[in-house]
Every structure is written in structure tokens, then in C-alpha cells.
Amino acid sequence: MAEEKSRWVLMATAQTPTNIAVIKYWGKRDETLILPINDSISVTLDPAHLCTTTTVAVSPAFTADRMWLNGKEIALAGGRYQNCLREIRARACDVEDKEKDIKISKKDWEKLHLHIASYNNFPTAAGLASSAAGFACLVFALGKLMNVKEDNSHLSAIARQGSGSACRSLFGGFVKWVMGKDENGSDSRAVQLVDEKHWDELVIIIAVVSSRQKETSSTRGMLDTVETSPLIQHRAKEVVPKRVLQMEEAIKKRDFPMFAQLTCADSNQFHAVCLDTSPPIFYMNDTSHRIISCVEKWNRSEGTPQVAYTFDAGPNAVMIARNRKTATLLLQRLLFYFPPKPDTDLSSYVIGDSSILEDAGIKDLNDIEALPPPPEIKDNNVTKNKGDVSYFICTRPGRGPVLISDESRALLNPETGLPK
Ligand code: PMV
Numbered sequence: 251m252a253e254e255k256s257r258w259v260l261m262a263t264a265q266t267p268t269n270i271a272v273i274k275y276w277g278k279r280d281e282t283l284i285l286p287i288n289d290s291i292s293v294t295l296d297p298a299h300l301c302t303t304t305t306v307a308v309s310p311a312f313t314a315d316r317m318w319l320n321g322k323e324i325a326l327a328g329g330r331y332q333n334c335l336r337e338i339r340a341r342a343c344d345v346e347d348k349e350k351d352i353k354i355s356k357k358d359w360e361k362l363h364l365h366i367a368s369y370n371n372f373p374t375a376a377g378l379a380s381s382a383a384g385f386a387c388l389v390f391a392l393g394k395l396m397n398v399k400e401d402n403s404h405l406s407a408i409a410r411q412g413s414g415s416a417c418r419s420l421f422g423g424f425v426k427w428v429m430g431k432d433e434n435g436s437d438s439r440a441v442q443l444v445d446e447k448h449w450d451e452l453v454i455i456i457a458v459v460s461s462r463q464k465e466t467s468s469t470r471g472m473l474d475t476v477e478t479s480p481l482i483q484h485r486a487k488e489v490v491p492k493r494v495l496q497m498e499e500a501i502k503k504r505d506f507p508m509f510a511q512l513t514c515a516d517s518n519q520f521h522a523v524c525l526d527t528s529p530p531i532f533y534m535n536d537t538s539h540r541i542i543s544c545v546e547k548w549n550r551s552e553g554t555p556q557v558a559y560t561f562d563a564g565p566n567a568v569m570i571a572r573n574r575k576t577a578t579l580l581l582q583r584l585l586f587y588f589p590p591k592p593d594t595d596l597s598s599y600v601i602g603d604s605s606i607l608e609d610a611g612i613k614d615l616n617d618i619e620a621l622p623p624p625p626e627i628k629d630n631n632v633t634k635n636k637g638d639v640s641y642f643i644c645t646r647p648g649r650g651p652v653l654i655s656d657e658s659r660a661l662l663n664p665e666t667g668l669p670k
Pocket of ligand 1: 270271274275290381414415416468469562563
């Protein structure tokens, strides 16, 4: 690298989805490497509605590694960022950009500093696995910038060291995180089970539930559970291994009743081990419980499951409907039980793929007021608590990470390497 050329900036921009586990990861056997005590399975959510975009840049003019999240500079000092940066740098290769006349050799990467800008297209504070999409996107984008030769499954073992669930965001469709056996974590990686086209009738509706309290972080929660819950050992050793096999079969065969039964049971058992922790951890709240009972009642009245529900380390409900018709009926039910506060703008209350709202025949708040009670309700004495749900997101299974070649969509200025 000649000194006179020290003003160049080389960048890569990527977009990476978030994911929601249908067989949960809860509990680590190694805190630093982030190695889990069981396999887990997730569905990747459509990046059109929930994703992270990250631009990474390198320049000899940079004096330190720096990162901006949603426009605000954040500290990169945390061990998890440092672990990801160290691991990806160790795999960097020679890079040549003939057009810009830039040559970076493998050994230069150790000395060069990076600028990183990341943006979530959904509220970071909503508790929607933003760290999963974030770390996956960071590792994927750096892999491209540094010409890392490893495939996405190997990259997933690096993203895992940022946030466990991030390793599953390196693929679209349904993804399995294999817990692995190696002490160094090299075989604890994500693999794609099927791509997003395999089961494309599925529709996903997320209820972002208003929460009053700050939840226990997943890191703290898992630690406490592994230390104090007798139930977690039974779950990890006896229950999950069988469930993972059944879930893989259900996904392969698109067997919705089996899929829904396993998804709901696994979410409920995850929350049971949280309750079995000392002190007990409560992630779900009253609204979460009401959503469960609404779905359970409906599924029972139909004789076969129409909708699966799952909850992560927070009160938000993720509901997976067997097809579009069912999703329409689900949205009608959800809006009946959880109407918006007066004067709410409907387009900010149901976001994402709002065409489901049109299918449900809902154009304004009056249409919500006029929704009849679902037929499975025996007594008409239902409480409707306006404001218990902040908003709904309609989405579907989606694709894995992609590189964005259009430089106008980069989050960093190509001349300065600073946020635009
Ligand atoms: O990767 P973390 O530390 O955000 O933990 C995720 C834990 C759950 O979301 C509750 C389950 C899962 O498998 O994603």
C-alpha cells in the first residue's frame, strides 16, 4: 500500500434477515464461545419487513475501528464484537479492486481499521432479535469485504460468537443450529434445512406487545437457568433431541399440525424452564397469555391447528398461520381482541405486508369496531384492552443474507467512510 494512495475507501454493504426459533436455544455450555446445550431450529423472516443493513469500510486513513448503529456511534469494546472482528480478520484474504487501483494483502488486514454502519428497518427496542440480524450482517459483510473464502455455515460459527441466535440468520427458510461437540466450537454451526420457497404458504404475524418492565437479558437468564433449574437438564437431554427430529420431519413434509404442536409446546417449555429458574424469570405478560388462549381456543374449535405461536425472551407473540386464508382470519381475531387506541393510524398499527389487512376487509378503525366476535367464543363478555399491543407486523418466511452492490444504498460515504 503506497502512502500516496492512503485516501482510498473500500466498502461492502449487505442485508441480513432476523429469525425466530421454533425449537428454542436456551442455555450455554461455554459462555465465551457461545456454545449451546441443545440444537435449535428457526424460521428466517422476510427481510423486506425485518432486516439489518450493514456497510463495512476499510481505509488506511482510518485510525480506529468504529461502529454506528441506527446513526449513533456505539462502543466496539465489548468482547462479542471483538471476538467476531478477530475471527473474521484471521480468515481475510488478498483483495484487489482493479477499477479503484487498490490492493490489500492478507497480512494488511491485521493493521487496517474498519468503519461499520448498521441500520435496522424495525424498532431495535421492540425485542425482535435485532442482535441476531445485526451480528449475522456484520460477519457476512466483513466476509465479503475481506474476501473470506468460507461458506455461510462456517461464517455462522463466527456470527455465533456475537449472539448465539445470529448464526441462524446466515440462511433463509428453515435453519438448524447444530450444537456440535468440539470444545473449540468449530462444529457448532447453522445449516439450512429447506429454503424459503419450500413452505411458502406460511404467513407470520407478530404482535409487538407493550411492556412495562425491562426484561432479564438472554445472557443473564440462560446463566441463571443452567445454574438453578433442574428442568433444563431434562429439556436439553431428553426433550429437545426428539423434538428436533420430529420438527425436521414436519418441515420436510409441510405437516402443519405437527409443526404447530411442536412449536407451541417448545415455546411453552422454554417459558416453563424460565419459571423453574431461581429467581424465576417472567418473559410473557398478561397480553401474551391472552394471545395464547385466543389461539388455543380457536385451534381446538377447528379440530386441527390453524396457527402456531412462539415467544422469545420477551412478551411479543410470533404467530405462524398455515396459509393466507388462515392469516386473514387470525388478523381479524387479533384486531377484535386487541383494537388500537382511538385516533391510531391503521397503517402504523398493522405494518409489513398490509395486503392481509385488505383481504380481511379492514380499511379503517370503524371496520375494526364492527368486527364480530369469533364464533368459538361462547360468552360475549370479552374484555378488549386497547393499547395492549403496540402494533402488528405481517410477514412470511424469507431469504438469507444478500450483498447490495448499488453503492447509493451504502450507509457510509464512499469518500470519507463516515455515516451519510
Ligand atoms: O442469541 P440470544 O442470546 O439473543 O438468545 C436467544 C434466545 C431465544 O431467542 C429465547 C431463543 C432462540 O433460540 O432464539
